[in-house]
Amino acid sequence: MTLSYDPPSVSNADNPKKTLYKPQITLPGTDCPLRADAPLASLTSFRVGGPAEWYVAPRRLEDLQASFEWAKSQGLPLTLLGAGSNLLVSDRGLPGLVICTRHLRQTQFDPDTGTVTAGAGEPIARLAWQAAERGWQGLEWAVGIPGTVGGAVVMNAGAHKSCTADILVNVQTLSPEGIIEQLTPVDLGFSYRTSSLQGSQRLLTQATFKLKPGAQPKQVVSDTTKHLEERRRCQPYHLPSCGSVFRNPESHAAAWLIEQIGLKGYKIGGAQVAERHANFILNCGGAKASDIFQIIRHVQMQVEHHWSLCLEPEVRILGEFPSV
Ligand SMILES: Cc1cc2nc3c(=O)[nH]c(=O)nc-3n(C[C@H](O)[C@H](O)[C@H](O)COP(=O)(O)OP(=O)(O)OC[C@H]3O[C@@H](n4cnc5c(N)ncnc54)[C@H](O)[C@@H]3O)c2cc1C
Numbered sequence: 001m002t003l004s005y006d007p008p009s010v011s012n013a014d015n016p017k018k019t020l021y022k023p024q025i026t027l028p029g030t031d032c033p034l035r036a037d038a039p040l041a042s043l044t045s046f047r048v049g050g051p052a053e054w055y056v057a058p059r060r061l062e063d064l065q066a067s068f069e070w071a072k073s074q075g076l077p078l079t080l081l082g083a084g085s086n087l088l089v090s091d092r093g094l095p096g097l098v099i100c101t102r103h104l105r106q107t108q109f110d111p112d113t114g115t116v117t118a119g120a121g122e123p124i125a126r127l128a129w130q131a132a133e134r135g136w137q138g139l140e141w142a143v144g145i146p147g148t149v150g151g152a153v154v155m156n157a158g159a160h161k162s163c164t165a166d167i168l169v170n171v172q173t174l175s176p177e178g179i180i181e182q183l184t185p186v187d188l189g190f191s192y193r194t195s196s197l198q199g200s201q202r203l204l205t206q207a208t209f210k211l212k213p214g215a216q217p218k219q220v221v222s223d224t225t226k227h228l229e230e231r232r233r234c235q236p237y238h239l240p241s242c243g244s245v246f247r248n249p250e251s252h253a254a255a256w257l258i259e260q261i262g263l264k265g266y267k268i269g270g271a272q273v274a275e276r277h278a279n280f281i282l283n284c285g286g287a288k289a290s291d292i293f294q295i296i297r298h299v300q301m302q303v304e305h306h307w308s309l310c311l312e313p314e315v316r317i318l319g320e321f322p323s324v
Helices: 061-074 124-134 140-144 149-154 217-234 255-261 289-307
Strands: 002-005 023-026 034-038 051-056 078-081 085-088 093-102 107-111 114-120 168-174 181-184 203-210 271-275 281-283 317-318
Touching: 051 061, 061 093, 061 168, 061 203, 085 289, 093 255, 107 124, 124 149, 124 255, 140 217, 203 317, 255 289, 255 317, 271 289, 281 289
Parallel strands: 051 093, 078 093, 085 317
Antiparallel strands: 002 023, 023 034, 034 051, 107 114, 114 203, 168 181, 168 203, 271 281
């Protein structure tokens, strides 16, 4: 590990004469910064949660491999992070190393095959606009999803009756042992808002999608815009959230079940069940992760009590939470 020291940057509150030095650490064999105690709230769409014990956001495959190696050498648990738009991170933060894909962003459109290959950290909405502006159809539905390509595949994100699995050709993954593999949709075991990569330690580095080139760009841009407008009309995009908190049970939409038992507007601390869409929990300002967690548990208990149905969270809950 390379260690260098900045000039004194933090003073010790208990003993002002004693000066603390802030270490600037890079991953061994790379120039990739490795940050200790890195705040995660600003890296999640809920805008809550404590720090990562260690955090790295590699730009290259070699740096991803070095990240896995370093975590293994230190015996640290791993968490993989995309845009953080489907995560509830504990106020206590996360132990171990958080590897974020936000800088893995190359995109390549191949007109011969009608495919686009994008890095794991490419925002799926930006990819949808790029496709639309070329007159390529197939990603219009994804424009309102604030996640990355990697997160969209892992969660099998979807909207407007389409989902990621419908257009996926293959993905490249990197295992903690440093093995690079190409996997097909069959390997990924897709079902409603999930895949076999969920909860695994394999990092998706890039994905290839099959689209339909050859339409009028103006038409595809217009269709894409309509999807976005429709979502903005029905869903509360004005405050931090994770989108839909619960998976829809087969019988009814989770939002309907929650609304019918009068939980719209239900509040704990700075968090609230949205008035516009009962399957959204909003951070109305100053919410803690524990406020959101308590609302999730309350909604689950009430739905179970009234409907004898178990609502399963779609949001990934990470770290320790006090039992409610
Ligand atoms: C306002 C709003 C609207 C939303 N609307 C929708 C919607 O319409 N449809 C929908 O399906 N979702 C929706 N979501 C939820 C969310 O945007 C999607 O689930 C999205 O696909 C998550 O992507 P992400 O990059 O943010 O993943 P993250 O939240 O960072 O991570 C989600 C999971 O994927 C894993 N992961 C992320 N990247 C990788 C990678 N490269 N390799 C391996 N594992 C990885 C993480 O470990 C975690 O388990 C919405 C969220 C918000 C805030």
